[in-house]
Amino acid sequence: MPAPQEFLSFVDTNANAFIKRLAEAVAIPSISGDATHRADVVKMGEWLNTHLKAVGVSTQLVDLGKHTMDGEELNLPPAILGRIGDDKSKKTVLIYGHFDVQPANKSDGWNTDPFTLTIDESTGQLIGRGSSDDKGPVLGWLNVLQYHHQQRKALPVNLRFCFEGMEESGSEGLDDLVERESKPGGWFDGVDCVCISDNYWLNTRTPVLTYGLRGLTYLKVTVHGPGRDLHSGVFGRTVYEPMTDLIAIMSKLVDSQGNILIPGVDEMVCAADEEEREIYESLDYSYKDIESAAGGPVALTTDKVDLLMGRMRYPSLSLHGIEGAFSGVGAKTVIPAKVSGKFSIRLVPPQTPEIVDPLVISYIESEFAKLNTKNTLTIENLHGGKPWVADHTHWNFEAAKRATKAVYGQDPDLTREGGSIPVTLTFAESLKVNVLLLPMGRGDDGAHSTNEKLDRSNFIEGTKLLGTYLYELADIQGKK
Numbered sequence: 001m002p003a004p005q006e007f008l009s010f011v012d013t014n015a016n017a018f019i020k021r022l023a024e025a026v027a028i029p030s031i032s033g034d035a036t037h038r039a040d041v042v043k044m045g046e047w048l049n050t051h052l053k054a055v056g057v058s059t060q061l062v063d064l065g066k067h068t069m070d071g072e073e074l075n076l077p078p079a080i081l082g083r084i085g086d087d088k089s090k091k092t093v094l095i096y097g098h099f100d101v102q103p104a105n106k107s108d109g110w111n112t113d114p115f116t117l118t119i120d121e122s123t124g125q126l127i128g129r130g131s132s133d134d135k136g137p138v139l140g141w142l143n144v145l146q147y148h149h150q151q152r153k154a155l156p157v158n159l160r161f162c163f164e165g166m167e168e169s170g171s172e173g174l175d176d177l178v179e180r181e182s183k184p185g186g187w188f189d190g191v192d193c194v195c196i197s198d199n200y201w202l203n204t205r206t207p208v209l210t211y212g213l214r215g216l217t218y219l220k221v222t223v224h225g226p227g228r229d230l231h232s233g234v235f236g237r238t239v240y241e242p243m244t245d246l247i248a249i250m251s252k253l254v255d256s257q258g259n260i261l262i263p264g265v266d267e268m269v270c271a272a273d274e275e276e277r278e279i280y281e282s283l284d285y286s287y288k289d290i291e292s293a294a295g296g297p298v299a300l301t302t303d304k305v306d307l308l309m310g311r312m313r314y315p316s317l318s319l320h321g322i323e324g325a326f327s328g329v330g331a332k333t334v335i336p337a338k339v340s341g342k343f344s345i346r347l348v349p350p351q352t353p354e355i356v357d358p359l360v361i362s363y364i365e366s367e368f369a370k371l372n373t374k375n376t377l378t379i380e381n382l383h384g385g386k387p388w389v390a391d392h393t394h395w396n397f398e399a400a401k402r403a404t405k406a407v408y409g410q411d412p413d414l415t416r417e418g419g420s421i422p423v424t425l426t427f428a429e430s431l432k433v434n435v436l437l438l439p440m441g442r443g444d445d446g447a448h449s450t451n452e453k454l455d456r457s458n459f460i461e462g463t464k465l466l467g468t469y470l471y472e473l474a475d476i477q478g479k480k
């Protein structure tokens with residue numbers, strides 16, 4: 001059953017109202033990684049809950065308990081469970097998304113206020129934190145629901161929803177909820193497949209369906225030294241300096257070509273054979289796509305297959321920052337007393353945080369011992385998640401492929417995503433059903449970066465894609 005023309009026209013007619021609603025969502029700075037914004041994450045969840053109920057979804061806010069962040073005990077933002085439809089003759093689809101965002105400050109290099117959705121009329125870009133990751137896609141589902149509710153049209157499938165406010169900070173508390181609700185009688189009982197719209201096309205031209213995600217382990221290495229910050233003129237060359245030790249350690253984790261220097265980590269992943277390289281060769285991609293998305297001529301190689309495998313099928317280690325170091329304007333002559341280096345490793349099968357962390361910790365400890373310093377070292381895991389790979393020949397993918405062809409007039413590329421969505425594997429394992437990633441945004445959206453945007457056409461055609469996918473699912477031969 002193709003999506004009704006009336007639905008597609010409704011989306012076009014209401015495009016401006018949908019953008020206005022996206023602006024409301026972007027205006028709530030729901031930054032999960034910043035304790036001072038925890039109330040905003042809760043507010044964003046309440047906003048979404050209200051809008052879901054307004055389009056006919058029965059919802060429940062679920063308390064996920066507490067957690068500790070930067071030494072402070074905080075309430076986790078409630079997750080939202082939703083349901084609409086209970087027709088036994090229809091398939092039941094679980095939709096996941098997140099309403100938290102990454103931090104953003106104008107001073108990071110944004111051209112506009114990150115929490116004011118700015119419409120660039122010349123490019124059609126909707127610029128603002130969360131526009132692409134993941135408020136745009138989440139609101140895409142609201143747009144689809146609004147048509148069915150307002151026009152009193154039955155949905156072609158039953159829907160279940162799971163929205164969280166901690167995805168950007170390790171999805172704390174969510175695995176337990178998903179496992180509990182996947183049991184007989186639980187909220188997700190009877191789910192036939194899962195759809196997540198929370199990643200990106202590879203480029204700016206070709207829609208994709210995604211069948212893999214990298215996992216993640218995020219670590220914080222702290223070097224503790226003197227009892228307080230010191231004057232470098234008074235103490236320079238007389239004490240062991242924490243920053244010097246930390247930089248020595250951080251410089252031994254990865255080289256400038258991206259090779260991970262921790263013994264055993266890169267080696268854990270087998271090399272691709274010629275047949276596998278051909279899969280990457282067939283994707284619509286070039287080093288120019290990565291350079292234009294990155295905003296500079298910085299690709300590690302011009303070999304497209306090596307670039308794609310670097311993003312999708314091999315692990316990567318990135319250095320993110322140093323807490324406690326002097327980073328303000330001016331030239332403060334300080335020796336920081338305690339500094340923490342933060343880095344993460346994107347993991348691919350068979351790697352998991354449990355397997356990789358011990359290798360990392362013992363390597364850092366042995367490198368630290370070689371420094372012969374009197375400073376001390378601690379290592380913490382801030383959060384993590386396992387990698388995930390799905391069967392892309394499943395009817396769930398076939399429905400999404402037909403929907404893509406119908407909306408965009410072209411077949412999607414099949415990709416693995418370099419980013420992580422920790423709960424994906426939990427859905428796959430707890431529900432034992434196929435999970436599909438159906439992204440809305442483009443490869444140059446700048447998720448997590450400055451000037452994050454979602455193209456107007458991706459928001460509007462992406463809404464059509466999500467709705468059309470539900471109609472194709474209803475039609476396709478599969479379970480039910």
Ligand SMILES: C[C@H](N)C(=O)N[C@@H](Cc1c[nH]cn1)C(=O)O
Nearest residue numbers: 133167168169170198199419420
């Ligand atoms: C792919 C998804 N939209 C995303 O951005 N996931 C994050 C998850 C995360 C983990 N730590 C912080 N955020 C990512 O891949 O970085």
Ligand SMILES: [Zn+2]
Nearest residue numbers: 133168447448
């Ligand atoms: Zn993100």
Ligand SMILES: [Zn+2]
Nearest residue numbers: 098133134198
């Ligand atoms: Zn996301």
